Every structure is written in structure tokens, then in C-alpha cells.
Amino acid sequence: MTTGQGLTAAQVAAAKPNHVPKRSSRSLAAIVRANFCTLFNLVIGVLWLLILIFGEWQDSVFGLIMLANVLVGVVQELRAKRTLDRLAVVSQSPVTVRRDGREQEIAPDRVVLGDLVLLSPGDNLLVDGEVVESAGLEVDESLLTGEADPVLKRPGDRVLSGSFAVAGTGAFTATAVGTDAYAVRLAEEAARFHLSHSELRDGIKKFIRYVTWLVIPIGALLMYSQLRHSVDFGTAITGAVAGIVTMIPEGLVLMTSIAFAIGVVRLGRRRCLVQELPAIEGLARVDVLCLDKTGTLTAGGMELDQILPLRDGEPVGDALAALAAADPRPNATARAILERHPAAPWRARAAVPFSSARKWSGADFGPHGVWVLGAPDVLLSDGEEGYTRAAGLSATGARVLALCRTDKLPESGTPEVEPVALVTLKQRIRPDARETLRYFDKQGVTVKVISGDSPAAVSAIAVDLGIPGGERAVDARTLPDDPDELAETLDANTVFGRVTPQQKRLFVGALQARGHTVAMTGDGVNDVLALKDADLGIAMGAGSPATKAVAQVVLLDNTFATLPHVVGEGRRVLANIERVSGLFLTKTFFAIVLALTTGVAGMMFPFTPRHSTLVNALTIGIPALFLALAPTLERAKPGFVPRVLRFAVPAGVFCALAVLAAYAAAATGSLEQDRTSAVLALFLTTWWVLVLVARPLTRGRIVLVAAMAGLFALALAIPAVRELFTLEPGGVRADLIAVGVSVAAAAALSAVLKATGTLRT
Template sequence: MSEVFWHNLKIEEIEKIQRTSLKEGLSEKEIEIRQREFGKNEIPEEKTSSNFSLFLSQFKHLFIIILLFAVLLSLVFHQFLDALAIFLVLLFNAFLGFYQERKAIKILEELKKILKIEAKVIREGRERIIDARELVPGDLILLSAGDKVPADARVIESQNLTVNEMILTGEFWPSLKHTEVLPEDTPLADRENMVYMGTTIEEGRGKAIVVGTGQNTEIGKIAKLAQKEEKRLTPLQRKIKKFTIQVAILVLFFVLIVFIIGLQREELRKNLFLLFETVVALAVSSIPEGLPIAITVTLALGAQRILRKQGLIRKLASVETLGSTTVICTDKTLTLTEGKMKVQKIVGDEFLAIKFALLCTEAFIENSKDPKEKWKIVGRPTEKAILEKAIEIGLNKKEFEKDLIYFLPFSPRYKFSLAIYREGNQKNLYYLGAPEKLLEFLDTPEKEKLKKGLNALLEEGYRVVGAGYLPGIEKEKILPEEIFNLRLKFAGFLALSDTLRPGVKEAIKTCQMANILPVIVTGDHKLTAKAVAKELGLKIEEENILEGRDLEKIDEEKLKEKLKEIKIFARVEPIHKSKIVSLFQEKGEVVAMTGDGVNDAPALRKADIGVALGSGSEVAKEASDLVLLNDSFEVIVKAVREGRRILDNVRKTILFMCTECFTEILLVLGAFLAKLPLPVLPIQILWKNFVEGSPQGIAFAFEPEEKEIMERKPENPKVPLLTKEIVYLFLFGGILTDIILFLMFWFLHNQGLAIEKLRTFCFAGFAFGSFCYAFSCKNFRKNIWEYNPFSNKVLNLTLTLGMILLLFSIYFPPFQVLLKTVPLGIYEWIFLIVFGLINLVLFEAVKYFLKKSS
């Protein structure tokens, strides 16, 4: 069925198409038929995962699958203890991820409004109130101030019907509705004869014919479009996937070499089970089984910290993405600004201009008996701003009310309001309204000068109202048409704008310091957006602004070239926002998109990180990765800081866990090549990894953020998890210490040390060496003397407990039996302490040379 442009049809045509009556509405029988045809008037929601499927989703990552294979391998070779240990680790990791994501879902469910929306309709000639979900196309709906529009409808009667459509169009200013036919190509934001589901009636009354319900409404279409947008893997997910494949290939390669060399050993050919057991133990231990937990804990802790700062992370993997963000595409209204008008400038006498303007307003303080800080001002946005300014300069509207003779409320038709007050023995007329109208009524030789001043304010993006007066008027009542015969005196131009949110200016500066590009993407006029940008401290020229209509005209390749100059996209529609996100992504940028309206949902879904306001639409929240519970832009910057900290901590964990995991495989390989006995037993390898390796690796999740973290450039998404620093530290720090431990093993073996003591020495050497270089893993960019090595209390605790357990495993008889260890003497401990210090020195030396070379 082709699209019907309801705004382009006459009311009589719509009545005929919808088979309804403008007086009687629909019959009950017809309603039943249409409800079966069109279904409930509900916005389609994305199907939420069940608890079971959410839990199972924690096992879909490649690293987890490899570890599940390790469990299977352990079971095949009857290593039941190993299999149980790995499975418990995976189970704990799954529960942790499930808990965090389920918690986010619950918080979002609590944020949803539980109030049932009702609709006033005319059916069979009678007015009635029904559940809005029961509406069908063809229904006649009645609208009044304060109502939520329950469906898309064509206006057939309007009595000053004014609608706030910001949730759909992004426009802050309310739309005055009429019944006239509009051109077919009229943009959505300018369809003044239509009302749309989810918008709010601010003033007046009206009647309309429902033309769209449920998924056929504009909001429904956008919700459906948002669900179709596929979410890309986050930079961290892509990096972990690549890293996992690299580790798997490396482990398989080394394990095969160990197995082939082991087959050349006569004693191992005779004891194939020991060889298989050793190979399986090496394979299992070489995969850092604690890494999934460490990453999940790191992400979960980051999500908790962001939540304490009023940001709700919906998906754990999204936390790190914030740290890689290079572009933030942000809406203007309610994201950068408060959605609240304020008088910013006054041309003319400030006191008189505000006083005369105040006398022509209907705004009032609802709870004037309460303390001033709790006052609630009610009225139109412009009039509320005037009253607030009047209070600020010490004017009290109540003092003048007793002298009011006549009041003509603001009318969109005439675009002004009038008031006559008695002052002493005379009556004075006051005017508040459109400044261009005021200029027509003025009696002054400075009219041209005032016109230039007005244009200057308009070019700065201000909304301007004019205040004028006429003292000594004879009449006590004036009709709107009569003012054209009067000559007023000029009191002032009041320039208003939407006020910036507290902390936003500082947040934008922090973004720039962190080399993140902030881009304003708004449905507002370019002058309004430009004024806000300048107030934020952004340098904006004409070449830095692009309007939505131009996005369709400019060639895509030229657009990509021009993209680096654009700081404001104005007059954009939903489809434009998604295109803007795509253009930045095609240039390799990691894009965060903020928004609150239904119109933002597709772009939020498409962006690498979608950021929705807590006060925004449910459709936007469902499409987002991060919800700002207090609507503050500051939270984004705090989340970016957390994201960078998280990526740092993930890398520290990887360096520590991979270095200590590969130590065992390299030592066994060296022993096989040198035809020496097994330096460690399988049970010792697994004990060391699970008890004296994984806890310390997980402890890096609690590592404090590094200084100057927000002064670094955002990381290129193509940079792997194994950075140059990690590779060098692993090669020249980790492998060199492995060689030193092997040489110690070879030396002590030649000295005739018993094989049990030798294996205990190597077992202790693995643990003690890793405890020492753990302090080096705390910072890749600085040496240990440039930071506090004991700043992480959790790491200190796990290292202390690890050392206690190491001593227990060597000197406590039950552990000696389990792990086949024997007590070490002072001679062996001297070697171990020297080895530990060598570990630390080598790691610090590599860091020092890396720092000098860079």
C-alpha cells in the first residue's frame, strides 16, 4: 500500500478514506473489526531476553568456548579436578556477567512510566474516555492542555492548539496547529495540521481523526527502524576475539612441539599417560583461564562506578568502548542545554523592559508560600523566563495586580499580548510580543537603529521579544486590531535562549583536551545551534555548519572530506542522524551518539556507543548502551574516563596472566630439549595458575586510574590488545626471566639436587617471580619509582595471600602430599629472592628503554 500524505488531504477526503463521521465517530461494530485488523495501539518493543538466554549468552565468546574445550580435554584424560576447577571459573564468570546485565535491565524497567495513557474519544456520538491502546484508525479524539497525544492524527478543529513535539522532531519550540491543507513535501517538523503519538499538548483544545496507530505511527516506524540497525562488535570485543585466536594458535603450536619432543624421550614413550597428562596440563595452564573473569570484573566494576556517577551501562562490553570514543555526536536540547529559557540580553532600559514585559505575562508562582528555592513557576517558556528575571531584579508581580484594568492574552494569530494598568491618575498600555510587530507600532526616529540591533540578536541565535508602552491612554479596553492605530514607545528587546546545563562547558573542554571531537547534531535552526556552540567555547564559522537538506545534495566522497570541518549539523531528521554516524564510522572513528527522543533511536543503535537521557523516550533507552540517569552531559566525560581506565586495566591483566601462563610451557619445552626431567608436575602447574596467578590477575581490575589519563589521544580501534609495550615486556621481560629460571634449574640439577626439591623450587619460582613483576605491570608508561607500587589494596592483599598459600603448599604436610612438594632450605630461597628481583629489574629496564625510545 502506497504512503498516504494525510497533511496534504482535505478533511472531507480523510473522512471518506477512514470511513468515519466527523460528528458521530465510529460505531462499536466497526471498532471491533478495525482492532482485529490493526491490533493494539502500542509501540513495538524489542523482545527482551529471558534470564536463561541472557545467562547462556555469557558463554558465546570465543575465549570461553576454548576453555570449555579445555574442560572436555581434561575429562577425556580423567583430570577431573582440573575440569571442575575450570568449569567453576567459567560458571562464576557467567553469573557475574549475567548479574550486571540483568541489573541494568531491571533499572530500565523501573524507569518506565507505569501510568496508563488514556484517550478522550467520540464514538457513536458520545464522548468517552478509553485506554489509549484501544484506539483504531478513524477514531475521533479530543485534545486539551496537558494531554499526551495517543496516536497519529489529522487535526480537524483547533482552538489555539499548541503541541510540544520535541520528543519526535527535536524542536524545543511548541507547534501551533491549524486545519489547512499543506504541500505534500512538507517536512515532518512543519506539518502543522498533524499531531503525533507521544507528543504533549501545551495549550488550547482540538479535535483530530486518528490516521495511524501502533507501529504505523511515526514513533512506531522509528522504533522499528531502530530495531533493524545491527549493533557492531565493540572495539574491546573485536580485540579480544583477535587476541583469543592468536593465543589459541600459539598454545597449539607450542603444545604440539612439546608432545613431539616428548615422544623422542624413551622414559616418556614408556609412560605415555604422563606425557599426555603433562601436555594437557600445559595446554590448560597456557590459556589464561582467569582472564575472562578478570575482564568481566574489570567491566563490572567500571559499570558500577559509572552507575554511582548517574550513568547506567546496559551492556558490559560497552563500558570500554567509551574509552576509545573519538567523536561524540550530541543533540542540543536537554543534552547540552536544560530545555529552559532564560533572558540573556536586554537592549534598552533593563528595569523598565522587564517590568513592562512582566505586566503582560500570565506566568505565576504556584507555591509562593514555600521557600524561594522551592518555587515552581507555571506558564509559557518565554513568560516563565521573564518572571524569573523579574524576581532576580526584585520585581513582585502581585504588587501590580490590583491596578490591572484590562488584559489581552498572547495570541499566535496576533503574536502579542496587551495589558492596561492604572498608575496614579492615568492609565498606561503595555505591549509584549513579536519584535518586528513592535517596530511597526513605534513612534521613534531610531527605528532603523533598533532594527539593526534586532537583526544582530537574531543572527546570534536568540529568540527575541519586544516590550513597549503607551502612557496616558484614554480607553480601558483595546481590541487587537486597534493597536495598529496607536504609536508606542520603545522599552526594550529581550533576548532569550535555552540555558546550558551546569558543567557542560567544562565537559566539552575535557573532551577537547582528550582529543575527542564534539559535534552538535540537532533539529534546530543553525543560528540557534551556533549560538549554543559559541557559548560552549567552540569556534564556529559558516564552513563548520551543514544543514540536513545539504546531506542529500553533496556527493558522499566530498562529504567525507568535508566531515573533518563540520562541528554542527542543523535541521537534521532521523535518517540524517544515522547517515552522519555511518560517515564518521567509515572514516574509522569510534562514535558516541547522544539523544533523548524517539527520533534519535536509529542513530543510537547504529553508533558504537548510544547514549540516552534518563528523561527521554523508552525507545531511545532501549536503543542505547549508556543511559544518563540525571540527564547530565558530564556523565559522558566521566564514563569516557572510566572506559580508558578499564582498557588500561585489561591490558595490565593480560600482560600479567599471559606472562605467568607461558612461563610453564617454555620451561617444560626447555627441559625436554635439554633432556632434563620434568621441571614441574601437572598438578603444580594448575595449582599455581588457579591459586597463585588468577587472583592477582583479577586484582588488576581494581587498579586506580593513571594520571593524565584524559590528556591522551583516544586509542585507534585497530590497535590490538597486545600493544608494542606488552609484546616487548613479554619478550624481553617474561621470556628472559624464563630462561634465567631454566638456567637455575639446569645448574641445581647438575649440583645433584633431588628432583622433588628441584620441582618444588621451580614451582615456587613461578609464583614468586610473578609476585615480583606484578608491581611492574601496574604501569607501562612509567617506571616503578615514578608511581606508587602499593596503590592497589586488592592487589596487595592477593599477593600477600598468594605468598601465604605458597608457603603452605611447601611446608604444610597435606598440601605437600597433594602437590608433591618438599620443604626448601635457605640456600634455595636465596636463589628464589635473586630470581624475583631479576624479574623486577628486567621488566623495569624494558620499560625504561621503551620510554626513552618513544
């Protein structure tokens, strides 16, 4: 067997396969541990046991709610896991190998040690190997080494997994597979359930950390106070547990996980693969969207339109057919030429493959001459024959190429050429592009079109789509090298042509340096570096494996119209999590103030766990679930932690003051009646907090807050429910006092929030 034939079936069966430990998403055990094994659940579990031993069963309902919350969180994350895993398999790109002399596409995990793996532009290298065939094969190793320039690979050279082919074709023998390969980083990380940096998650972790340090000493003080001033041990334990449980925002982390998980499932239904969960947060923060024209604004594939000779008597058709056939894995341009000219009469002696950096390709056909095909404004000089004509054609939106003769193919740089003909190709604008661009304009997201095509061609497409500033296309070859000057030019313009892959990366960095959150879309290898550096990389499902490997979001159906749903889902998650964070932390600060006051004053805690369970369910638990999943178009803003604290701290303080005032003023002589007055004040004030959080009050939100008030009224009206929650109204006087102090606290809170600019409109 020769090297070029690849392995035989028997050798494949005996060879080591490319098995890599599955890391596509968290396992069931990991999901259960993450939702169940938390510090707060441990604290609540201990308190639950204390109530079961020393208190009454009605006061232990909070423990059942904790278990229900954990179950809901596990179920939602399992749904997200299934969605991620299913879409990850769909988006997985096959590997082309040669076995028994035949080419075949196989799944990445079916590659074996010794396989002959074939490469074409855009292919990921998923295993390590040694090059055995090279036809101008160039490999980008920037994701491994940081060096941006592609490396020309010759037979005998080593190649590593994590790099990708950008030009030419070739083949290599797999020398390390599975866990022996060089990390197999890109393809494995692509579908991983990844909890990377997230301002939202980091902010919630800060809340949890601060509350944990507060709960321990305040809980100890409250426990000591209740045991010291109560004649009944069970009553003391019940009061202390009520204060400690209320301090814990146990549902906040759960609600965040549910919102993220449901976001993944919703986007999955639209055939959108979210490869990193925090990408959902990034979706909401995007204010600049960089679009690559080809494959994003225009549909994939092209059609050969016109061949315009610049010289008579030249074999233009034969030259085009031969150049297209010289590439064993033709790109879209070559395929369009081959559809019109399928016969290739000449055989190439040497060839230079097309690359985004060169913007031309060529081949030496011996007695038929050396021919080059590429961008007119790269191959031709201003004033040269065909240059002006090509510029006029580009201005109509056509893609124009120049077919030229030359003496020899250069090893680097651009050859000296004689123009022979101009070739135009048609590009189809995506039917959904206009509507999608209008959406981003309304949402305040600035669109930047950056393309490797000529500025005139890109400008024509942009004008046709109604992109603001589309008529002023900038030639990227004239852009300054200084980062500040580059950023100013980017801010002032919208459309850029002749952008190199390295410049796309610089564009993203310059925009980020100006404080922008940048999303980048693309489908070709020339977009990989920019996709990797962008705050949010969005790849098309039909794009190269390299782009899908580094992107956080993959549009599997290649539908540009999916992007508004993607951004909308991110905004829904972030805006709503901020809402429910205000609810949960209001409860926490309210409980801290109340626990400190009762602990220092040595008074009985104003309510029991069953009371807090009822009020928390109606003003936090149930509403938070609906609010977290409600639609919204609010753009996310930085400063999540201080913004939530500015709302929750005063809200918690006023709720605590209302409860203390109602409890102290009731003075009925019955602990149950005094506590009922406190519960009434607690519900009314926290219900008002719910109203403030739900603003602006849409019809659905009005129904929600009204329903919660109605359920509480039913709890007071139905004897069996009153008995279950030990609610004993203390008469008209006590009830009026509770209502009065609640109204006063609500008015004062609204005034404070309005004065500080925190009140929602």
C-alpha cells in the first residue's frame, strides 16, 4: 500500500480511534450537584430539620419549596443539555479521509491513528499529523501560536490540531489522535456547556458571598435572642428559623439558571446553537454588529455572469476552466466558473491557491502560459487597461475578477500581469437582510459591513439594503495603522472593502477599545480571527468548520433573520434577571434589618416560617418565574450590581420598618394576632415592591400583580387556609394600622427611588 492510498479497512479496524472524552455539556450528576449541593441549600436543610424536630409541620413548607426549586432547576438544565448536545451533533463538520484509495467523509471520532486526512480551505485540523501532500497548502496556527500569518506546509512538516487550512489543498497522516493530540481544543470547546466570564453571574456570586457573611453572625444573634426571651423552646427556634430563611435569596441562582437554560432551548428551536451559555448575556449587550458581506448579507454561492475580453484572440474560456480545475477543492468562485466551463483542457504544472490575504490565484500551464485570476484593484494599476472598467462594474454591485497573463508565479507579493479579460459574478442578496437590518437600526445597534470585496461592490450592496452611510465605502488599504485613528475612522464610517483577515481582527479590537460590545458574523476562514476576538462570534451553519469552532453562536439554518431573535432572547434574559434580582434582594435586606432589630431589642420575631413562605411565594417566587420569562426589548447596561443594590437596599429597609411598626402598634395581647398584622404589612409593602419591579405595567404584568393580591385576599378569607398559615386578624384597628403604615412605607420608598433615579418608568 502506498502512502497516497490511505489505510485499508483492516488497518482502520486495528488502529487507535480519535476518542476524546465527551465535554459537550455537563453530565446529569454535575447538573444535580450544581443545583442541590450549595451552601444555602445546606443551611436551609439544617433549619428544615430543626423545624421538623422542634416546630410544627406547617412551618417546614419552605423545605419542600427548596426541593421543588432544585427539581425545576435540574429539569430545565437537562432540557438545555439535550438541546445543546443535539445541535452540537448537527453542527459537527465531517472529516475527509482517503482509505483504500477512495475519499470518504467520516465523523471526527471515526478518524484513526495513521489515517490519511485531506485538507481544503476552512478545514479544521482535529488531530496532529505529518504533511504528505501539499498543493500550496497554507495553515493558520494563530489560535495556537498567536502568529497571524499563514504557514506554508510542505511534505514532512508537522501540523497540529487546533489550526486550520486557509489556502491550497493537501493531506497529512494522523500521528496523534484522541487525548494524545494537541488539546483538540477548538472542536471540543465548541459545544461545551461553558460557564465563562459573565457580569451577571459574577454579580450574583458577589451577592451570595456578602449575604453568606451576613447570615452567619446575624443568624447567631437572632437564635440567641429568641432562645433567651422565649419561654417556649419550639417557638424560639421557629422565630429564629423564620428570620434566617428569609435572609437567604435561595431562588436567585435558580432563577438565573432557569432563564439561561430556557434561553438555550428557545434559540435551539430556531436552529441556533449557543455554544457558551454566557453568550446569551453577550447578545443583550451588543451595540455594534460587524457583518461580513459574503454569506451573511448575500446568499451563499455565485453565478458566472459576463466574460468581457480586453484582448482579442485569447483562449479566455480555456484559461478560466483550467484555473478553476487546478484547485482540487474549488471555492465558490471556481465552482461558478466550472458550471459554465466544465471542460479543463490544460494541466497545471504549478499553482498558487487563492487566499483572502493575496486575493488572487494562479497556475503555470506550461506551453499555454501562466495565468492569474483575482481582484482587479489588486492585480491592475490605476489607469491600466480594464481598471476603470472594472471599477464601473463593481459600482453596480457585481463581483468583478481580472483574468491576466504573467511571466511566472511569484513566491510572494503580487505578479506583474497583462490583463486579458474581466469576469463578473452575480451575488444574491438574502431576502431577509433588509428586514433584519431595519430591526438592528431600531434597536440602536450600529452595523458595520466589512468585506474583502472591492469597496464599490460592497457599497452597492449596502446602498441597495438601505444601510446608513453605505454610499461612502472606505478602502481598507488606505486606513491608518494607529489604533486611535483607526477607531475614529470606524466610528465615522459604516462600509469597508478590501479588508484583510488581520484587519478584521484589528477592527474588532479598535471598536472594543472605544467601549463597544462587538458582535461579528461570518462564514469563511478569513473571519476566524475576528470571530475569536469579538465579544460575540456568530457563525453561519454552512460556514467553514474553523468559524463554527471559534464562534459562541452558530446559525445552523444560515438564516440571517434569526439574529433579531438571538439578540432579543439575550435582552429578555438579562433585563428580567435584573428585575427578579431586585425582588430577591429586597427580601434579603428586609430580613437582615428585621433580624438585627429583633436580635438587638430582644423581641420576638414578627412572623413564622409559614408566614414568610406564603408572602414570599406571592410576592417573589411565583411572580419572579413569570417575570424572568416575559418578553422585553430593554438593552442591557453595565453596572448590574450597583443598580440592583440602589433599589433593593431602600426597598428592604422600608419593608422592615413597616413590619416593625405594624407589629409594635397592634398590641392585641395575642402573639398570633400581632404576627398577622405584621404579615399583612409585609405583604402590602413587598407587593408594592413587586409593582415597582414590574414596571412598565403591561396588561400581562397588571394581571400578574392583581392575581397575587387576589390570592392573598383568598388566604385571609378561607378559614382552612387561615388555619394552615396561622393567620388571626386582630380586628379593624390592627388591620387599619397595618394598612396605614404599609401605604406610608410604599409612598416613602417610591419617593426615595424617584429622587435617586432608580424608579422604573
